[in-house]
Amino acid sequence: MNDRHWKDLIARRLMLISGSFLLILGLLMIFMMYQRSKPILALTPLKDLLFSLSWHPTKGQFGLAGFIAGTLWVTVIAMIIAVPLSILTAIYLAEYAAKPLRGLLKPFIDLLAGISPVIYGVWGIIAIVPLVRDYFMPFLTNHLKFFPFVSENYTGFSALTAGIVLAIMIFPVLISVMEEVLHAVPFGIRESSLALGATQWQTIKGAVFKKAWPGIIAAIILGLSRAFGETMAVLMVAGCSLGQIPKSIFDAAYPLPALIATTYGEMMSIPLYDAAVLAAAFILLMITILFNMAGWGILLRMERNQI
Amino acid sequence: MDRRRLEERVMKGLMILSTLLVVGSSVCILLTIFLKGVSAIDLNMLIQTPKGGYYLGKEGGILNAILGSLVLGVGATFLAFLVSVPITFYLNLYLRRASRFSYILRFLFDVLYGMPAIVYGAFGFTLMVFWGLKASLLAGMITIAFLIIPIMARATDEVLKMIPFELPEASLAMGTTRWETARGVIFKQALPGILTAVLLAFGRAIGDGAAVLLTAGFTDSNPSSLFKPVATLPLAIFFQLATPFPEVQRRGYAAAFILTVLILMVSLISRILSWKFTQNVVR
Amino acid sequence: MSILLFSVLFSSVTLKAENKALQGNLTLSGAWAMYPTVVAWAEAFQKIHPKVHIDISAGGAGKGAADALAGFVDIGMVSRDPDPSELQKDIKAIYVLKDAVFPIVNEKNFYISTLLKRGLSKRNFQDIYVTGTQIYWDLDYFSVVTHKPKMIHHYTRSDASGAAASWARYLGVQQEDLMGIGIYGDPGILEAVLRDPLGIGYANFSFVFNRQGTVIPGIKLIPIDANENGIADPEEIYQNRDEANRAIEKGSYPVVRRNYFFIKKDVGDVVKEFIRFTLSEEGTRIVHETAANLPLTKTERAKILESLEHE
Numbered sequence: 001m002n003d004r005h006w007k008d009l010i011a012r013r014l015m016l017i018s019g020s021f022l023l024i025l026g027l028l029m030i031f032m033m034y035q036r037s038k039p040i041l042a043l044t045p046l047k048d049l050l051f052s053l054s055w056h057p058t059k060g061q062f063g064l065a066g067f068i069a070g071t072l073w074v075t076v077i078a079m080i081i082a083v084p085l086s087i088l089t090a091i092y093l094a095e096y097a098a099k100p101l102r103g104l105l106k107p108f109i110d111l112l113a114g115i116s117p118v119i120y121g122v123w124g125i126i127a128i129v130p131l132v133r134d135y136f137m138p139f140l141t142n143h144l145k146f147f148p149f150v151s152e153n154y155t156g157f158s159a160l161t162a163g164i165v166l167a168i169m170i171f172p173v174l175i176s177v178m179e180e181v182l183h184a185v186p187f188g189i190r191e192s193s194l195a196l197g198a199t200q201w202q203t204i205k206g207a208v209f210k211k212a213w214p215g216i217i218a219a220i221i222l223g224l225s226r227a228f229g230e231t232m233a234v235l236m237v238a239g240c241s242l243g244q245i246p247k248s249i250f251d252a253a254y255p256l257p258a259l260i261a262t263t264y265g266e267m268m269s270i271p272l273y274d275a276a277v278l279a280a281a282f283i284l285l286m287i288t289i290l291f292n293m294a295g296w297g298i299l300l301r302m303e304r305n306q307i
Numbered sequence: 308m309d310r311r312r313l314e315e316r317v318m319k320g321l322m323i324l325s326t327l328l329v330v331g332s333s334v335c336i337l338l339t340i341f342l343k344g345v346s347a348i349d350l351n352m353l354i355q356t357p358k359g360g361y362y363l364g365k366e367g368g369i370l371n372a373i374l375g376s377l378v379l380g381v382g383a384t385f386l387a388f389l390v391s392v393p394i395t396f397y398l399n400l401y402l403r404r405a406s407r408f409s410y411i412l413r414f415l416f417d418v419l420y421g422m423p424a425i426v427y428g429a430f431g432f433t434l435m436v437f438w439g440l441k442a443s444l445l446a447g448m449i450t451i452a453f454l455i456i457p458i459m460a461r462a463t464d465e466v467l468k469m470i471p472f473e474l475p476e477a478s479l480a481m482g483t484t485r486w487e488t489a490r491g492v493i494f495k496q497a498l499p500g501i502l503t504a505v506l507l508a509f510g511r512a513i514g515d516g517a518a519v520l521l522t523a524g525f526t527d528s529n530p531s532s533l534f535k536p537v538a539t540l541p542l543a544i545f546f547q548l549a550t551p552f553p554e555v556q557r558r559g560y561a562a563a564f565i566l567t568v569l570i571l572m573v574s575l576i577s578r579i580l581s582w583k584f585t586q587n588v589v590r
Numbered sequence: 591m592s593i594l595l596f597s598v599l600f601s602s603v604t605l606k607a608e609n610k611a612l613q614g615n616l617t618l619s620g621a622w623a624m625y626p627t628v629v630a631w632a633e634a635f636q637k638i639h640p641k642v643h644i645d646i647s648a649g650g651a652g653k654g655a656a657d658a659l660a661g662f663v664d665i666g667m668v669s670r671d672p673d674p675s676e677l678q679k680d681i682k683a684i685y686v687l688k689d690a691v692f693p694i695v696n697e698k699n700f701y702i703s704t705l706l707k708r709g710l711s712k713r714n715f716q717d718i719y720v721t722g723t724q725i726y727w728d729l730d731y732f733s734v735v736t737h738k739p740k741m742i743h744h745y746t747r748s749d750a751s752g753a754a755a756s757w758a759r760y761l762g763v764q765q766e767d768l769m770g771i772g773i774y775g776d777p778g779i780l781e782a783v784l785r786d787p788l789g790i791g792y793a794n795f796s797f798v799f800n801r802q803g804t805v806i807p808g809i810k811l812i813p814i815d816a817n818e819n820g821i822a823d824p825e826e827i828y829q830n831r832d833e834a835n836r837a838i839e840k841g842s843y844p845v846v847r848r849n850y851f852f853i854k855k856d857v858g859d860v861v862k863e864f865i866r867f868t869l870s871e872e873g874t875r876i877v878h879e880t881a882a883n884l885p886l887t888k889t890e891r892a893k894i895l896e897s898l899e900h901e
Binding site: 118 | 311312314315318319321322323324325326328329330332333334335336337339340343389390391393394396397398401408410411412414415417418419420421422423424425426429430433453456460461465469484485486487489507510511514515516517540541544545548560563566567570571573574575578
Binding site for chain 2: 622653777
């Protein structure tokens with residue numbers, strides 16, 4: 001009797017240790033970033049760091065505003081494209097598609113999750129940049145002469161391009177989580193709705209969706225996190241142009257992860273550069289945490305209301 | 308009556324369209340890489356290591372990168388497994404749903420999930436300098452393990468959350484300890500899902516370039532020691548695409564195709580295995 | 591005479607025999623620009639010293655510097671001048687290769703014939719890349735235009751690159767001050783200009799010429815009007831590698847840059863021997879053969895080898 005008790009206790013302790021390990025790891029990473037970015041705060045006030053546009057490290061100017069704006073543009077565009085398409089696809093897969101069809105389509109969607117970001121970047125340059133440059137840009141700029149479409153950048157390397165590539169990258173995570181969530185809704189709910197005479201779509205819209213909302217929000221949070229953090233693919237197609245805030249989806253953007261990647265090499269050499277770059281990473285982390293908290297807040301409120 | 312049916316038709320049409328777009332983009336990427344690299348694919352690529360001057364256009368293959376990525380992936384996935392699975396079991400079996408600790412941990416998963424790969428690389432680099440490690444297989448394994456822990460943990464968590472609570476309840480009601488319940492009942496039930504999670508993490512582990520660039524180094528030889536640099540497929544692709552020689556660039560696309568096929572195979576294997584083990588699962 | 595010959599032969603044979611005992615590992619990482627040449631060097635070196643094993647990784651000049659500073663690799667390949675702060679951290683920078691950065695333009699550019707005839711001066715480039723005052727291809731001294739003005743799509747490097755640093759230095763600024771769409775990597779910027787008739791960019795010596803030595807089809811090198819006389823003089827025009835080589839060696843090409851090996855001050859024999867090899871006649875021959883960079887002149891090499899000996 002005691003023997004089993006001990007095993008249970010030990011197992012429990014070990015699990016707790018692994019959990020604490022993760023917690024410590026996370027805190028350590030955050031601490032490292034904070035510690036190594038402190039020197040920059042001594043030199044540049046936080047207001048300048050966040051809101052100044054001038055990025056001239058050799059002159060000691062570290063304004064990250066352009067990069068923060070770039071990150072927001074690219075991520076928002078990606079979410080606007082990815083979320084509706086993912087919801088629609090997830091509903092189709094979960095509710096309408098026959099089992100064999102679903103079995104056929106799912107591997108292709110999962111494949112998207114496995115493709116290396118470098119390959120996404122290369123494909124973006126081959127396929128999406130020309131698409132934006134030769135089709136989207138001329139067409140939209142001529143017919144919609146207002147913000148956020150007007151731009152002077154005709155190269156095809158733009159926030160929109162990065163947004164499209166990023167959206168495709170987060171499809172698998174959004175779709176798979178949403179699909180699981182829809183699957184988990186008890187069949188009884190659908191049955192009763194259909195029995196009352198609703199069409200399949202009405203059932204989904206009215207009943208299934210209501211139950212699945214928290215899960216869908218959770219999926220969006222996850223996709224958003226991933227979108228904020230993607231480095232390589234975005235770097236290759238966003239047009240990384242220094243010193244400007246994008247004012248159009250067709251303008252070039254320079255997101256924070258791209259900045260970290262491109263300047264990482266110089267970090268050890270030029271004074272304060274590493275502090276600035278890690279400060280950029282830290283700011284990115286703060287933005288991610290903020291959005292996560294907002295998302296979780298919504299989730300918690302929903303769960304409370306659902307009881 | 309008609310409006311409802313119309314709405315249904317329209318929505319269904321939109322859904323099919325969006326599914327086509329998603330699946331279509333996946334097929335498009337696959338095709339593009341294939342078409343750009345097919346002229347350079349040959350058997351030699353898979354079975355030989357680069358023979359000096361490979362990146363200048365001479366003979367050899369990328370066996371070093373293929374083996375390197377596989378070894379690195381397996382090692383990193385194993386390390387990540389040791390951390391992810393216990394913690395998700397703990398979360399789902401021992402803690403109450405709404406406990407503080409579980410919220411903090413799940414929140415941490417999501418935040419770490421979004422951390423850019425390059426920051427993991429920077430963290431790994433800092434640790435290496437701290438511990439006096441040089442660019443090596445071990446450094447790469449550890450860094451990639453950190454990278455994929457949130458992925459594996461989150462996926463496993465999703466699986467465990469889905470298990471109807473009657474199952475562990477029934478088991479506990481019969482007098483088993485929680486550990487026995489975890490090992491005997493939950494694990495069997497969740498096995499297909501856990502396998503999928505592990506393989507998903509593995510796929511990410513072999514595909515990442517940013518974190519390995521800073522920690523694993525590169526070499527022309529096959530992986531031989533934990534403390535020597537190791538070649539990885541994403542970096543091999545990257546290096547080949549960055550040379551000035553078009554024939555080498557074409558080989559880069561071929562290598563990219565090989566990597567993609569590898570990941571497709573991993574995905575297929577995970578499906579087959581999970582289908583096989585689903586036979587033991589209670590529905 | 592024969593005694594001289596015999597003694598030379600004898601000493602080279604014994605020298606070779608001594609060299610055969612050299613063994614160990616050597617790791618390098620860094621600049622894309624130096625990668626092909628260093629790989630060729632390593633291959634030849636490992637043939638002479640079979641017990642030495644060399645691992646080379648690219649990743650950019652910045653990475654090379656970072657890795658050398660952190661002690662991760664034995665030699666960092668860095669395609670830019672060392673920063674004073676780097677030299678303070680116990681690093682020695684050894685000049686081993688040189689190459690050049692060329693401004694490039696798409697051959698289908700509307701003004702290509704005028705560009706090739708007149709070239710662009712440093713001032714023109716500054717107006718495009720630094721001050722941003724030149725936004726259209728219809729430069730002021732060209733003939734009156736009747737169509738809609740065509741914008742200049744200026745491309746620059748987004749990654750911390752030696753080529754960008756050199757180009758910026760030529761224009762009197764730092765890389766971070768260069769305006770333009772940031773593209774990642776040498777092949778990237780080349781590709782961008784190849785696909786864009788309104789594009790202008792700058793690229794590495796090794797990337798603009800193909801194997802046969804002519805300029806890659808699709809782009810043209812913009813003659814830099816160094817003497818600012820408004821015409822592209824014959825020595826300012828390069829349409830193949832040999833012409834470019836000559837101009838660089840003569841010293842008349844303005845955007846030349848140095849490639850360095852970064853090493854820590856106290857290095858082992860294998861590193862020293864490798865560096866000696868790269869600066870030897872054989873090493874020089876390999877550089878010519880790979881045709882990705884240019885070797886140093888004989889006098890330059892002798893000077894550096896000498897300073898190495900006084901360690």
